[in-house]
Amino acid sequence: MAKITLMNVSKHYKGGEIQALKDITLEIEDGKFFCLLGPAGAGKTTTIKLIAGIEQVDSGQIFMDDQEITDLLPNQRDVAVAFETYALYPQRTVRENLAFPLRAPIRKKEWSEEQIQRRVEEIAHLLGIHELLDRLPRQLSGGQRQRVALGRALVRKPKAYLFDEPIAHLDAKLRHRMRGELRRIQLELGITTIYTTPDQLEALSLADYMAILNEGKIEQVGSPTEIYQRPANVFVARFVGDPPMNILRSEVEGDEISLFGLAKLSLPAAIRSKLTQAEIEKSLMVGVRPRDIRLVSPSSGEALLRGQVKYVQVLGETSILTVTMDSHEVRVKMNTQDAPNRGEAVGLSFAVQDCHFFNPFTEKRLD
């Protein structure tokens, strides 16, 4: 168990053409479940590889507790990795794959053959692959291979687990179950875990705290609640939460802002003062989560915006409406039973305290 620290880490690929990580500084506390969330190509896998020692940093340092591990070989770091590409040993059975880490010459004294077999069975049961133990990787489906890859990491108790999209290839139901299992195992063992995923919901539901990575840069670090409630910039605001937050361009008119020139909203004093500091005079980005918008009668005085329902997407209990006004679109999330029909005229209402205000140039949060 260990704290992992990245200090000003940068990494390029292909002779410097592609910058995978740009000056990353990150501290992952001991024993925590840490999620790295970001779209494909954000640098999540690179971060995992650098911490594991599979790739070398171009600049910067990596620490485990207080020991610098930047130049250590992977086998000297005592981390376990579950690769997104599985990287199973193709000529070995599932059983041998799972036992492989325990059979490493450096662990010869720690593990007897009997202990190894017992541990392999245990992990196989946990992951529901005990019936596949004598098969070869090529005889398994993608989801089964992924569980073997995960099992090969979980089979030992290292200083840290590094999981690179470890359940991405499982079907939805199994994914849900595995999420719960992983969280349970991690809580039980208390081993520092770094978990990458492009799925914001997965990150929000698993993480003690998380970082959002985009184009090799960290956009925000914080607990899932912090990140959901106070996204640091427009990217995070739109990436976390489903459907994405509505970002409304608006004009500043004295103490009020005008949304699409259709509605007026009084500006909170806190934001007002930030505006002067940031030398923003005219425009502003206002973010509202679809679930924070209420549907009201278009003739009602509560209606801030009035529009027409363009689509209704039913997701079981909830539905997502796309409401258009002039050329603008706003998404609203609501209970399916209350949802209007396509083409109906509706009024939209939301509270100013549910709004997120962003600098239109830097796209950073204002308050």
Place this chain on the structure above:
Amino acid sequence: MSSRRYILWWVLPAAILFLVIILIPFVTALTFSFRSFSFTSSVSTGQYIGVDNYRKLVFDNDFYNSFRVTFLYLVPAIVLQGILGLGMALLIAGAVRRARVLIPIMLLPTLLTPVVIGLIGVLTLNPDFGVIGQLLKKWGLVQGSVLGNASTALPAIIAVDTYQWTPFIAVILTAGLLALPKEPYEAAQVDGANPIQTFFRVTMPLLWPYFIVALLIRVIDAFRIFDIIWVMTRGGPGTATETVAVYAYRHTFRYWDFGYGSALIMVIFVFISILVEYLYKALQRWQAAQ
């Protein structure tokens, strides 16, 4: 980086072996090429004579003849083998797809000991009791011995070479044919191309890399051919079949002229390395394309 230092240990044994059996001998030959050796003096000394050996080479008609013979052998052999190999590949691809065992059978002549291939040439072409030699004599195509006649000896070697290497080109091209993607054919079919158009516009361009690799290997091989010629004609009659490698052998190990032989070796080596560069680039392009 901590791992960089021990990369050396991985390659050290091979590097030492490479140094001892290849680089040191090569440099030795390079120094020999500036020296003169006579039968009376000890092998290890030799007298420094500057570029005299190379100067002698420039005026040596036999040297030019050896390149001429090599090309006279190489060009028809490769054209013949390219055409026959392609035809053969198109013919056998369907059968090979079902019976992979055809590949080793076809490749038997290619991988058989060259000395034995030469022997096959000598015996089949024998005018008195050879299967082919008898026929040639009966039909009046050749008077006397095929290999003893300056005008027929080289064609005979080309024929034996073609016997040995056509299967090689055919098998490489067959591998290419069997690996062809289906999409371009579907596209050509949609465009209404006839089989001949499809062949020239789809098959040939896709097959081209295989062709290049096979032909380059053959071109370089032409400068190595020695065993077969040695068994069949020893470069004769006269110098009619004396290719570059045979000529170099005559001057080193027949005449024991180490200085001049080394100069020859250097020239051949430079020539080969230029050819190999083309091969290497073709291989890299080929691998990059995959």
Place this chain on the structure above:
Amino acid sequence: MSVEAQTFRPISPANKASALSSRRLLTYVSYLLTALLVVLFLFPWLWVLSLGFKTRAEIMSPNIVWFWTPTLNNYIEVLINKGYWRLIINSLIVAVSAVALCIVIGVPTAYAFSRFPIPGKESWFYMILTFRMAPAVVLALPLYVLFARAKLLGTFGAPILAHCTFTLPFVIWLMRSFFDDIPKEIDAAAMTDGYSRWETFLYAILPLVKSGIVAVALFSIIFSWNEFLYGLILTSDATRPVASQIPSLIRPHGTLWGEVCALATTASLPVAFLIFALQRQLVRGLSFGAIKG
């Protein structure tokens, strides 16, 4: 016309039946021609093989003898009475030693070339290929001189080391292509599983290229077995391999063709056997791995 093109030729429903049967006919014709080609290419070899089982009179007969009672006299005479079985053993000693040495030394090097950032990697590879492709005569002369100084001439060391000049580059070149086919994630997995680089190579990677190593070794044995020039000039009568001895048995007059053919047959059978053993890797070996067989 390509086989692929045939497969995708459009067939209108109206004449589907006749198109199918004519296509099937075409297929059978191509099988027949393939069979003929196989016979054509095997015939000269088989004919020379047959001479080894004939008497001198049968061989020299102006009318080719197609039916005869096979005799083993040539084999007995050349292999046992003249003691040329030693040549086969010599070939075996030289080929197996050279290949074993080059596999042990060359395989880790090939792995290093596949995985490590070796400075000037491609230049080294170009050089390796150049020496592999140069005629034997280029190195034969200096090797002769150097081995003479080292008193290696006439020992097995001379042909074994000389054969390494083409076997080592071949092993490194081809093994690298096998290693390149293995995803680097496998190495990464083994190393994070606690294995050192060397242990990763031994326990995770080598088992994956086992068949590749066997193929490269068998191929190298064929090349070594077939080699002529080094075996001729760097050896004595006691250490000469069979391929290098055969030409000296062919004389301008009075050649004992039956015995030559018997010896040549004995020499070429192991090669034929190895070719069949190599079946799956033949294309790759012959094209230096540029084309995956």
